Amino acid sequence: MEKTKKSRFSNLPGLMENVEGDRVIWMIALTLIMLSIIAISSSTSLLALANRTTREAIIQKHLIVAILGTLCIVGIYNIKNIKVLELAAKFGFLLSFALLAYLDLHIKLPHVKAEYINQAWRTINIFGLQLHVFEVVKVAMVMYIAWAVNAYKEDSEGKQAFSLVYKFKNVKFLSWFTTDMGKKWFYLYIPMGIITVMILGGSMSSALFIGGLMFVTIVIGGIKVRELIPVFLGAVGLLGLCIGIHFASGGKYFDHVGSAVKRVGRSPEQELVEAVGTPQFDVVLGRTQQPLGAKLAASEGNLFLGKGPGRSTQKYVVPVIFADYTFAFIIEEYGLLGALLIIILYAALLARGSIVARNCEDNFAKSAIAGLVILISGQALMHMLVNVDIGPLTGQTLPMISDGKTSFLCFSIAFGIILSISRGAKRRVEKETEEKAPIIETDDEVRESLNDLDLI
Numbered sequence: 001m002e003k004t005k006k007s008r009f010s011n012l013p014g015l016m017e018n019v020e021g022d023r024v025i026w027m028i029a030l031t032l033i034m035l036s037i038i039a040i041s042s043s044t045s046l047l048a049l050a051n052r053t054t055r056e057a058i059i060q061k062h063l064i065v066a067i068l069g070t071l072c073i074v075g076i077y078n079i080k081n082i083k084v085l086e087l088a089a090k091f092g093f094l095l096s097f098a099l100l101a102y103l104d105l106h107i108k109l110p111h112v113k114a115e116y117i118n119q120a121w122r123t124i125n126i127f128g129l130q131l132h133v134f135e136v137v138k139v140a141m142v143m144y145i146a147w148a149v150n151a152y153k154e155d156s157e158g159k160q161a162f163s164l165v166y167k168f169k170n171v172k173f174l175s176w177f178t179t180d181m182g183k184k185w186f187y188l189y190i191p192m193g194i195i196t197v198m199i200l201g202g203s204m205s206s207a208l209f210i211g212g213l214m215f216v217t218i219v220i221g222g223i224k225v226r227e228l229i230p231v232f233l234g235a236v237g238l239l240g241l242c243i244g245i246h247f248a249s250g251g252k253y254f255d256h257v258g259s260a261v262k263r264v265g266r267s268p269e270q271e272l273v274e275a276v277g278t279p280q281f282d283v284v285l286g287r288t289q290q291p292l293g294a295k296l297a298a299s300e301g302n303l304f305l306g307k308g309p310g311r312s313t314q315k316y317v318v319p320v321i322f323a324d325y326t327f328a329f330i331i332e333e334y335g336l337l338g339a340l341l342i343i344i345l346y347a348a349l350l351a352r353g354s355i356v357a358r359n360c361e362d363n364f365a366k367s368a369i370a371g372l373v374i375l376i377s378g379q380a381l382m383h384m385l386v387n388v389d390i391g392p393l394t395g396q397t398l399p400m401i402s403d404g405k406t407s408f409l410c411f412s413i414a415f416g417i418i419l420s421i422s423r424g425a426k427r428r429v430e431k432e433t434e435e436k437a438p439i440i441e442t443d444d445e446v447r448e449s450l451n452d453l454d455l456i
Helices: 002-010 023-043 045-050 055-077 082-090 092-104 133-156 172-178 180-200 204-221 225-248 255-263 268-275 281-300 326-358 363-387 405-436 443-452
Strands: 112-117 120-126 129-132
Touching: 023 055, 023 326, 023 405, 045 055, 055 405, 082 092, 082 133, 082 363, 082 405, 092 112, 092 120, 092 133, 092 180, 120 133, 129 133, 129 405, 133 180, 133 204, 133 363, 133 405, 172 180, 180 204, 180 225, 204 225, 204 363, 281 326, 281 363, 326 363, 326 405, 363 405
Parallel strands: none
Antiparallel strands: 112 120, 120 129
């Protein structure tokens, strides 16, 4: 019986050895999922009161989302043919455009309705389930840009990956798109501009973040930076034009731009002080209550262990502490050690992702891995900076930890793609890791070395 038990438990350490994807990224993803369950189980007291439900019911719902997210990771991870991911990525722009158009046109069909939430059009209600469009667009556009950059390189090599533009060859005013520069504009720069402008009406921070993310993905994909300078200047001019249209129309168009501009250079404390004695005081107080409460939560956490699990007081003050201010909540309850754990996880993902990307032979795989890793770690950094009162409010969640069904599932898909692509790079990554690892000799090797030196 003892031998049987031993043989069963001896197989446990070997489970991760059989995993074909990057094991470090696997552990990061699973750790983030577990941390999300812990954080949400403790931070949703106010949400339960507002929705007239219990924390247990909220936890059960999040557990379902966590299970679905894990299934997404495992399912996509098991896609062994990278061409399947590449084919799906090809339609990323069309998916993003369709969702954003539905949102921007405020279409409301019986069971599929665009919704106005938090002073902006952000979600589509599909049979009672909220789809946060910007979260889908982040992943979809990173994948599309990765496909487009790779297709451009293949097209330059004579493989004619851009089949659509060749139909313009005989159309005089469209024939320019068959040139080298025309292909870049048709498949890269124009789609980037369209998506960024379409997002701008609902969230300026999301538009800037996703736009910047697409630029970074293009550079990683191999497009020269000097070629992107005119495109960047054009993007800045386009942003200025949208801001000008907002103010010229008296706030009728791009209404979210105005609130974003007002936040720059003004702290919540300044806004509140300026509003004292004015009719807008109650409105400003409601708007600044969350960032001020989050700042207080971050400052109240003890240096090392914080207040302890379940002892947060600001979770009763900040309405969305479980979403936009998760990092501040973690600092309050778990202190500096909890904050460092979160930072280390995202930093490790960035470091490991860079190794995997560097060892990808396929340009699409390299661009997709790099873009998705920067998306996850970059959004985490933005969230953390806002939570510790560095930078203007953005409303970005903490990836894979904050509450949010669409966000959680989209980032799960991103992790699944990263792990699926990492299969092909695994052997090269392991070889690189072994080369950088310190040399550890066994006792027999040490004894042989000493014999050779006549020391024993």
